[in-house]
Amino acid sequence: MTGYSHTGPGQQLQIVVVGHVDHGKSTLIGRLLYDTDSLPDGKYEEVKAVSEKRGMPMEWSFVLDAFQAERDQAITIDTTQIWFRTAARPYVIIDAPGHREFLKNMISGAALAEAALLVVDAEEGVREQSRRHAYLLHLLGLRQVAVVVNKMDRVGYAAERFHEVKQEISAYLDSIGLTPTAIVPISARHGDNLARPSYKMSWYDGPTVLTALDGFHPISAPSDLPLRIPVQDVYKFDDRRIIAGRVESGQISVDDQIVFSPSNRIATVKSLEAWGSPQPPIRARAGQPVGITLDEQVFVERGDIISHVSSAPVLSNVFRATLFWLGHAPLAVGNRYRLKLATDEAWVTVEAIEHTIDTQTLADEDADHVDRNGVAEVILRSTEMLSLDAYRANPATGRCVLIDGYETVAGGTVSLEGYPDQRRQKGPKSENLTAVEHLLTADGRGRRNGHRGAVVWFTGLSGAGKSTLAMQVEQRLFALGMQVYVLDGDNVRRGLNRDLGFAPEDRVENIRRVGEAAALFADAGVIVITAFISPYRGDRDKAREAAAEDGFHEVYIKADLETCEQRDPKGLYRKARAGEIKEFTGISAPYEPPETAELVVDTMTHDVEASVDLIVDYIRDRLVIRNRPTAVATGR
Amino acid sequence: MTAHLDALEARSVYILREAFARLEPLGMLWSIGKDSNALLWLARKAFFGHVPFPLIQLDTEMELPEVYAFRDRLVADWDLSLKVELCPPEEAMDQTLPPATRSAARKTEGLRALLARDGYQGIIAGIRRDEQSTRAKERVFSPRRLDGSWDFRDQPPEFWDQYKTEVPDGTHVRIHPLLHWTEIDIWHYTKREGIPVVPLYFARNGKRYRSLGEKNITFPIDSDAATIDEIIRELEVTRTPERAGRAMDHEAEDSFERLRTSGYM
Numbered sequence: 001m002t003g004y005s006h007t008g009p010g011q012q013l014q015i016v017v018v019g020h021v022d023h024g025k026s027t028l029i030g031r032l033l034y035d036t037d038s039l040p041d042g043k044y045e046e047v048k049a050v051s052e053k054r055g056m057p058m059e060w061s062f063v064l065d066a067f068q069a070e071r072d073q074a075i076t077i078d079t080t081q082i083w084f085r086t087a088a089r090p091y092v093i094i095d096a097p098g099h100r101e102f103l104k105n106m107i108s109g110a111a112l113a114e115a116a117l118l119v120v121d122a123e124e125g126v127r128e129q130s131r132r133h134a135y136l137l138h139l140l141g142l143r144q145v146a147v148v149v150n151k152m153d154r155v156g157y158a159a160e161r162f163h164e165v166k167q168e169i170s171a172y173l174d175s176i177g178l179t180p181t182a183i184v185p186i187s188a189r190h191g192d193n194l195a196r197p198s199y200k201m202s203w204y205d206g207p208t209v210l211t212a213l214d215g216f217h218p219i220s221a222p223s224d225l226p227l228r229i230p231v232q233d234v235y236k237f238d239d240r241r242i243i244a245g246r247v248e249s250g251q252i253s254v255d256d257q258i259v260f261s262p263s264n265r266i267a268t269v270k271s272l273e274a275w276g277s278p279q280p281p282i283r284a285r286a287g288q289p290v291g292i293t294l295d296e297q298v299f300v301e302r303g304d305i306i307s308h309v310s311s312a313p314v315l316s317n318v319f320r321a322t323l324f325w326l327g328h329a330p331l332a333v334g335n336r337y338r339l340k341l342a343t344d345e346a347w348v349t350v351e352a353i354e355h356t357i358d359t360q361t362l363a364d365e366d367a368d369h370v371d372r373n374g375v376a377e378v379i380l381r382s383t384e385m386l387s388l389d390a391y392r393a394n395p396a397t398g399r400c401v402l403i404d405g406y407e408t409v410a411g412g413t414v415s416l417e418g419y420p421d422q423r424r425q426k427g428p429k430s431e432n433l434t435a436v437e438h439l440l441t442a443d444g445r446g447r448r449n450g451h452r453g454a455v456v457w458f459t460g461l462s463g464a465g466k467s468t469l470a471m472q473v474e475q476r477l478f479a480l481g482m483q484v485y486v487l488d489g490d491n492v493r494r495g496l497n498r499d500l501g502f503a504p505e506d507r508v509e510n511i512r513r514v515g516e517a518a519a520l521f522a523d524a525g526v527i528v529i530t531a532f533i534s535p536y537r538g539d540r541d542k543a544r545e546a547a548a549e550d551g552f553h554e555v556y557i558k559a560d561l562e563t564c565e566q567r568d569p570k571g572l573y574r575k576a577r578a579g580e581i582k583e584f585t586g587i588s589a590p591y592e593p594p595e596t597a598e599l600v601v602d603t604m605t606h607d608v609e610a611s612v613d614l615i616v617d618y619i620r621d622r623l624v625i626r627n628r629p630t631a632v633a634t635g636r
Numbered sequence: 637m638t639a640h641l642d643a644l645e646a647r648s649v650y651i652l653r654e655a656f657a658r659l660e661p662l663g664m665l666w667s668i669g670k671d672s673n674a675l676l677w678l679a680r681k682a683f684f685g686h687v688p689f690p691l692i693q694l695d696t697e698m699e700l701p702e703v704y705a706f707r708d709r710l711v712a713d714w715d716l717s718l719k720v721e722l723c724p725p726e727e728a729m730d731q732t733l734p735p736a737t738r739s740a741a742r743k744t745e746g747l748r749a750l751l752a753r754d755g756y757q758g759i760i761a762g763i764r765r766d767e768q769s770t771r772a773k774e775r776v777f778s779p780r781r782l783d784g785s786w787d788f789r790d791q792p793p794e795f796w797d798q799y800k801t802e803v804p805d806g807t808h809v810r811i812h813p814l815l816h817w818t819e820i821d822i823w824h825y826t827k828r829e830g831i832p833v834v835p836l837y838f839a840r841n842g843k844r845y846r847s848l849g850e851k852n853i854t855f856p857i858d859s860d861a862a863t864i865d866e867i868i869r870e871l872e873v874t875r876t877p878e879r880a881g882r883a884m885d886h887e888a889e890d891s892f893e894r895l896r897t898s899g900y901m
Contacts (some may be wrong), residue, residue, distance in 0.1 A: 012640060041875040064769070080772040081765045083818060092816075104793035108775070111795030140795070232653045237686040244682075246650050275685045276829070288642075289649040291684055302657055326793055340798050343657075401798045408793050408800070 011218045016094040016110045018137065019119035020129040024150040028119060028188040029082065029093055030060030032209065035195035038084035039063065060189065064095050080109075088214040096133075103132070103373050104326045107411065110137060115144035115216040117209070118169070122155045122185070126168045128360060134169075135359040135375065138176045139324060139413065141395055145173070146182045146212040152201065153187040159203040175362055182212040221287030225249035226311035228389070228397050229290065230342035231260075231304040242273050242291040243300055248342070248396035251285045252292070252306075260304040261387030262315050264423070267294040303344035305387045305397060313387045313397055315423040317538060318351070318592075320415040321400065322377050323370070327409030330369040331376070337410075338403040339380065341388055342396065348380040351592075378412075379590070390416045418589040420504035422538065442548065445525035449483050451623045453522040455515075455547045456529045456615075459540060459594060460557035461586050462572055463564030465603040465611065469557060470531040472612045477527060477619065485521060487514055488531040502583055508539055515543025522551050527623060535585045537592040553622065555615060556597040559604050561586045641825050645678065648813040650797065651776055652682040652760070655811040656689065658801035659758030665747075665901065666691040666718070667762070668699070668707050669848040670833050674822050675762040675814055676716075677831045689760075691716055694746040696723045696739075698850035706834045721750045734887035736853040737895055744900045748784045751808060760811045761901045766818040767878055768885065770893050778810040779803055784899035786810075810901075819878050820871045827864040838862045846878055853883040 017025045030047075033039050043063060051059040064080055082093050096109035110116065116137050120130050137145060147169050155161040162185040173180055184193055185204050192198035194209045207215065227250030235242045252258070256269045272281045273291035284290045292306070305313050325331050331350060339348040354377040355364040370376040391398035391413035402410040446452045456473075458466040470486045477484040493500070497513055500506040511534050521528035534540050544552040564586065565573040576584035583589045594600075599618050601611045655662060664679065664687075666672050679687050693707070711718050723746030729738045750756070765772040775791050777799035792800045803809055814822075826833060836845045836856075843856040844867075857880065861867040879885045885892050892900075 040877045042877075080769065082772065083766055105791065108791075108794045232650070233657045235684065237683060237688065240684070242684055244653055246646065273684055275681050275683075287646055289646050289653075289682070338802075399796055401796065403802060406802045406804060408798070411793075411795060411798075 012090045012092060013115065013213075013216055013218050014092045014094060014113045015115045015117060015213065015216065016096055016113035016137075016142075017117045017119060018096050018106060018110060018133040020121065020124070020127040020133075021097075023119045023121040023124070023127070023130070024061075024188045025119050026061030026064045026095055027059075028117070028148065028150065028186070028194070028209075029095055030063035031188045031191055032093075032194055033063060033082065033084055034060070035191055036084055036086065036210070086210055086214055091213065103136075104408075106133060107136060107140070107324070107326070110142065111140050111411075113142060114219040115213075116142055116146075117213075118145055118147045118180075119150050120147060120165055120169055122149050122151045122161055122165055125165050126172060130169065131172055132359045132373075134173055134178065135176055136324060138178055139322065139375070141391075141399075141413075143178070144216050145178055145180050146184065146209075146216075147173075147180045148184045148186050148188075148209060148212075150186055150188050152185045152192060153190055157185075157187075157192075157198075157200045159201070162201075162204070181215055182207050184209055184212055221247075221285075222249045222394075223251055223286040225286070225394055227252055227258075227307050228313065228342075228394060229292075229306035230344065230397065231300060231302055231306065232343050233302055234300055235291075240273065240293055241297065242293060243306075244289070244291050245306065245343070246289050247284050247286050249286050249394055250308075251283060252290065253283045257309055258306050259309045259312050260298070260300055260306060261313050261423075262385040263299065263304060265298040265300070266309060267296055267298045269293075270295045303342075305342060305344070312423065313389050313394075314416055314421045315385050315387055316416060316419050316421065317383070317385050318379065318381045318419055318536075319386075319388065320354070320377060320417060320419070321380055321412035322357075322415070323375065323402070323410045323412035325370045325372060325374045325376065325410050327404055327407065328372060329404070330371050331378070331410065332369045339382065339386075339400055340403060341386060341400040341414075344386065346382045346384050346386060348382045348402070350378055351381045352379040354378060385422065388414055388416075390414055418504060418583065420508045420536075422508070442523065442525070446625055449525050450625055451482055451527065452551070452625065453483070453525040454527055454551045454553060454619075454623055455518040455522045455543070456527060456553045456555060456619065457518070457534070457540065457543060458529065458531045458555050458557050459534045459597075461559060461561060461564045461591055462533055462584075463567045463569060464557040464559040465608070466531040466533075466557045468608060469601070469603075469611055469615060470529045472608065473615050473619070474529060476612060476616050480620075483526045484529065485526050486529045486531060487518055487521075492517070504583065504589070507583075508536065511536075511539040512542060515539075515546045518543065519546040519548070519551075522547055527619065533585050533591070535589065535591040537594065540594065553599065553618075554594055554597040555599045555601060555618075556594045557611075558593075558600055558602045563604050637824060638828075641821070641828060644817055644821055644825070645681065647816060648675075648678045649682040651799075651811065651813040652679055654797075654799055654801070655758050655760060655777075655813075656683070658799075659809060659811070661754065661756050662689045662758040662760065663692045663719075663754075663756050664689055664760040665762070666693050667848070667901075668693065668703050668710075668834060669762075670822055670826060670837060671762040671764065671814055671817075673710075673831050673833055674817075674825055674829075675760070676714075677829055678813060679760075680714075687716060691718045692750065692759075693718060693720050694723055694743040694750075695720050696742050696746075696850055698739075698852055700836060700848075700851050702834055702836050703848065706832075710832065721746050724749070733894065734884070734891055736883035737887055737891045739850065739853050740884045740895060740900065741898070744784070744895065744898055747901075748899060751784055755806075756808055757803065758809050758811055760813065762814045763812055763901055764814050764817050764819070764822075768892060770896050771815075774812055774815060775800070776812050776815055777801065778812065780808050780810060780899065782806050784808070786897050786899065788897060820868060823864055823868050823871065827868075837867065839866075845881065847881055849882055855881040855883070857881055 047062045080095050094109040096106040149165045166183045186193040228248045229245040231245045233244045259266050270293045333350050335350050339346050356367040356376040389398040398414040474484050474486045497510050500510045518528045575581045576587040585591050723742040729741045763771050775794045839859045839862045844859040845856050861870045
């Protein structure tokens with residue numbers, strides 16, 4: 001390129017030009033460079049000659065479409081960048097291909113931009129890729145968009161046609177929450193309303209393309225958000241152990257206490273390291289690379305996220321993601337992919353496709369797979385704990401890509417709606433606990449009672465029949481002379497858990513306490529039946545861990561949402577549908593059915609009596625000690 | 637200007653650290669030109685004074701003598717680990733290429749031999765988007781096929797600083813930490829940081845090299861710019877492309893594209 005200069009006013013701004021194939025993106029850029037006198041010597045002549053060789057009039061797009069194949073097919077294959085400046089500031093223009101096949105290249109270009117120009121053909125109006133590109137800009141987090149209605153020469157510079165197209169694109173942008181900063185009628189080929197107002201469209205008194213560009217604002221790294229530094233590496237090149245990363249948001253200072261997630265290890269910043277600076281920095285802010293040394297040698301690895309203790313990221317092994325799918329093979333439920341989130345990597349499984357989103361009509365659709373270039377909301381579950389943020393809270397740690405084999409197949413933004421922070425469950429708060437050995441054994445208690453103590457954990461949707469069955473099973477077992485007790489919302493929420501509400505975090509804590517209490521009952525020799533929805537698989541696994549080995553029996557009281565909603569014994573579904581109850585499982589909060597329950601009782605096919613029989617038989621089978629001694633052994 | 641250079645530097649440092657964390661073995665091409673030297677400087681910043689991978693010079697033995705002298709001095713002063721890879725002779729090149737392009741292709745072949753022998757998974761190169769229009773379309777992490785060639789028709793998506801670091805055995809990734817810099821950015825940075833450069837960039841007797849290549853296919857331009865400040869002033873007003881003095885760029889419409897698809901830097 002020519003002497004592109006940075007001196008002078010204004011901070012550089014990166015803009016992307018998007019739109020449907022053949023609506024004139026490359027032509028717009030080529031002409032813009034010519035009009036701002038930004039083409040190098042000989043380029044105009046070169047392009048003119050190349051155009052003539054192919055029997056075309058001056059083809060501005062050749063300025064950018066460098067590849068031979070692109071010139072031959074007259075379409076842009078890959079994204080490119082070019083530098084120019086206005087009186088206000090320097091620009092990097094990113095040209096993105098409009099052809100559907102090259103969507104991955106459009107995304108690669110657009111993701112670098114701070115603002116976008118959306119080109120729409122005045123003759124053709126809003127087309128498939130116009131909408132798709134706008135939608136993807138929105139998904140990529142771009143909020144500054146100006147529209148140019150191109151090829152006004154083809155419609156006789158008619159104000160009526162411009163207003164029709166303007167109406168059409170405004171309506172679509174509005175529906176995805178984008179407000180264009182300007183909508184400019186232009187003819188890129190003839191330079192109308194690019195650098196100078198066009199006398200052919202005197203009916204238009206808005207900004208030219210250049211004024212619209214100069215109206216955009218540069219985007220800086222978010223220093224005002226909570227601190228996030230994804231660890232890139234830990235170096236030990238000399239006697240220093242340096243943790244390397246980039247401050248994605250917030251600020252860090254020497255002597256700050258920081259926490260590493262998901263490990264939850266805490267340390268204090270001893271120094272910030274920098275090579276070649278006269279004195280070491282004491283503070284770093286968003287956008288800067290850092291090297292950190294600690295006051296003590298805690299274990300740190302690539303993928304950890306550094307934050308301050310009071311504003312740490314969320315820990316979860318399950319989250320919702322809005323994905324754009326770029327894979328050749330469709331995304332399907334049950335598929336495993338490699339997740340990359342900031343510098344962390346983990347295996348994830350697609351647990352559910354909530355719905356796909358038609359970028360043309362914006363309608364949600366049920367689907368069991370997502371095709372190439374589709375957009376969908378999915379639930380991803382990882383085997384390991386992830387540290388992350390909701391995209392809305394912190395973009396850099398709230399977005400991810402998926403890798404299949406060697407290919408990047410998706411990008412997505414994270415939502416944690418309905419999923420609790422799992423941080424506080426991670427371990428005992430007090431470390432000064434020692435187990436006191438009991439003199440009585442479980443065997444001893446079992447021999448006296450004639451059965452072992454155990455947790456029988458019911459799970460299922462509201463209305464599946466948990467409470468009804470629990471009460472009847474309790475009655476039957478009691479009649480059989482067994483020690484039995486039911487823990488349910490009524491007796492637990494009244495006392496033990498009266499400080500808890502129904503927010504995701506409170507639900508998690510509710511179930512944790514029930515799990516611990518149930519384990520104590522079981523240890524005391526009682527068969528304890530719990531009757532809670534307990535929607536999260538992770539929570540039930542924790543309850544299982546709390547109980548003795550082989551002392552936990554998960555019983556899935558199974559009925560589908562439709563059936564439960566019809567039964568609606570407490571009228572809760574009706575209220576949830578009416579929005580009176582928030583975070584209601586099955587309606588506005590997820591339910592994760594068990595994968596390996598010890599017993600499944602389908603209450604759609606079994607009536608109450610048959611269900612009770614099933615459960616009582618199961619319990620007698622597993623928990624009754626058969627050869628009950630008739631007398632206490634003597635003569636030890 | 638300071639903020640702008642800081643932002644460019646931060647991005648390059650991030651890229652270098654990603655490459656080092658994810659690709660092994662890793663090497664960095666060092667042509668000894670101004671971009672290469674800025675890149676080397678950035679590596680020392682990224683790794684706190686160290687360069688934790690070898691530098692590789694693809695040597696045609698056709699560089700100007702000043703270049704070799706500069707190289708030897710810097711290797712000694714900075715204690716660099718340099719591997720010099722001798723490139724195969726011009727007679728071994730594709731004879732359908734125009735003469736200067738054919739000469740430049742020697743580096744492609746030298747690199748290919750090195751990759752085959754040493755099995756590099758990552759090769760860092762100091763190309764920039766503003767140099768040349770096919771380079772403008774590059775990815776920061778750009779995978780190469782088994783034979784080292786570039787499939788520009790099907791480049792991987794690259795966004796949100798998530799880079800291509802998974803590659804099949806036997807193939808490699810080119811890493812381009814300077815892709816987002818411009819020629820004038822490099823000079824501003826060279827000045828600010830005090831990075832040494834080969835004196836051939838500074839005008840003597842009305843001529844200077846704007847872009848350094850082998851002596852048989854690179855020519856000096858008319859210039860009186862004898863200091864970095866004067867070079868910057870010259871670049872602010874020039875309308876001549878940087879690579880105007882590179883013969884291979886001008887032999888045919890697609891000569892550089894052909895070089896690059898076959899694996900040239």
